[in-house]
Amino acid sequence: MKVAKFGGSSVANAEQLQKVANIIQDDKDRKVIVVSAPGKRFSDDVKVTDLLIALGEAYFKKQPYEEELQTVLNRFQEITSELKISDQIIHDIKDGVQGILASNDSDALKMDALKATGEDSLAKVLSAYLQSLGLEATYLNPQEAGIIVSDTPGSAQILEESYEYIYKLRDRNEIVVIPGFFGYSTSGKLITFSRGGSDITGSIVAAGVKAELYENFTDVDSVYCVNPTIVENPKEITSLTYKEMRELSYAGFSVFHDEALIPAFKADIPVCIKNTNNPRGMGTIIVSKKEPQPNPVVGIASDTGFISIYVSKYLMNRELGFGRKLLTILEDEDISFEHTPSGIDDISVIIRESVLTKEKEERIIARIKEELDPDTVSVERDLALIMVVGEGMDSTLGLADKATHAFNKAQVNIEMMNQGSSEVSMMFGIKADKVNESVKALYETFFE
The missing domain is CATH 3.40.1160.10 (Acetylglutamate kinase-like)
Structure with missing residues (x-):
């Protein structure tokens, strides 16, 4: 049937x-x-x-x-x-x-x-x-x-x-x-x-x-x-x-x-x-499964309409519950996050612009300042996410190098990058007005 x-x-x-x-x-x-x-x-x-x-x-x-x-x-x-x-x-x-x-x-x-x-x-x-x-x-x-x-x-x-x-x-x-x-x-x-x-x-x-x-x-x-x-x-x-x-x-x-x-x-x-x-x-x-391919990359996808909330605090990594408290503030406003790239002293939370009203943004920033006492908190708008996708990417040498060279060739600055948590994709955050040239450069790199 x-x-x-x-x-x-x-x-x-x-x-x-x-x-x-x-x-x-x-x-x-x-x-x-x-x-x-x-x-x-x-x-x-x-x-x-x-x-x-x-x-x-x-x-x-x-x-x-x-x-x-x-x-x-x-x-x-x-x-x-x-x-x-x-x-x-x-x-x-x-x-x-x-x-x-x-x-x-x-x-x-x-x-x-x-x-x-x-x-x-x-x-x-x-x-x-x-x-x-x-x-x-x-x-x-x-x-x-x-x-x-x-x-x-x-x-x-x-x-x-x-x-x-x-x-x-x-x-x-x-x-x-x-x-x-x-x-x-x-x-x-x-x-x-x-x-x-x-x-x-x-x-x-x-x-x-x-x-x-x-x-x-x-x-x-x-x-x-x-x-x-x-x-x-x-x-x-x-x-x-x-x-x-x-x-x-x-x-x-x-x-x-x-x-x-x-x-x-x-x-x-x-x-x-x-x-x-x-x-x-x-x-x-x-x-469910397929045979491994010489080029593990199967597709390149892009989407616009993202915002990054950037929070920085010295010795953040030693402060118990910092990430949980930050995400709880978003949860209280009924906002789900897309990605959370982080370092030892800073963290970015990527969310869709459509879910963040002006009123919610003001409340969120105020609570972050009051409850987390950060050194810096800022909002970056007009972001796009580009995903390079394919199973087996995590075990193939040089893919991230190829991708970053493609962005360099297109003269596009990478705002953020995230791969470690996924076996099947690399995520790049860039300014939304640079999507087309970035996607073209990545396509030429991985498929031509």
Whole structure:
């Protein structure tokens, strides 16, 4: 049995859904299908999920929301008309949205239900289309499929008991189409995963049914070793390990939501990234282990939007609990840290700029000064992180030397570097305006 997940670009319109149906028919082992909501049809288009979020935000502000609702209805009307299937789903969407808004649920639960409307409706459309082609197929609600999640709106976590229920999908003979992105709490409330959560659903279902393979269909032939908007025609990666993909996803690769692989990883299920527009292409396979390579570096990822809080104090290393106290201050402000490079008298805490409001920053700096009595405390903005990723890097001589020479060649100053704690990556902190030239120099060093 294979589980196939189709992303937003793969289900954006009727033409793409016809390709999806052909892919499903091409392999009888593709028995469980997970779908996203319709994505962009062209570069300036708006994803259906974004329209539904805008609808909800307008409603909560007591502003008109009919335009966003009508745009969603028009998108689905266009799809059903071109596929020549019933347009009953249009009425269901309209009634469903009105029912959500009129319910007694909290605003957070209402927003989750609105956001899930795109995936849920698309799954019904695809199952109806497969039936029109003479295939034995059915729509299956995540609650019926056994996807039971924690009661945390917008950030659901799968409950272990789910896998026992999901395994029963193996007993079904028909093709099952499941909407991604959401599950149900034990009390029966619809709860969504974090954004990009359809990938999480696919991974959960693959683990639950103990699939031979989890196929994730998107709009690229494979994962590239570097962002193709920075380097023209970069090399493709044919195989990755879970650890490598996790590091790359964290540092800016957008192919996968960075939590998506955890269920598949735990169940040791191979994941193959494939192109809906070129389904016979090799794609990229993600596995637990792979054979050592002469060049252990598989990819270079970059992401901007980071801040460094720098704290210096003479004899810091002799002061018991200094690091714990510093991180506790961040914890009290609900801020998680990304990296903590340190020396004997200083420490930097790297956090995402998006989580640090002006008010939080002022409170944090004031508490650090008051509670830790540092010699120096400062905040450095506009940082980018670049990750050089590959298993086996820790046992290969000269990689850090090559990397630092690449930065020197690009005339980029390294603000910070961290490798010791990871077997699969080297992290470099630089100024955000130097990302492109740095990535190009590293690509030339490791791949050309």
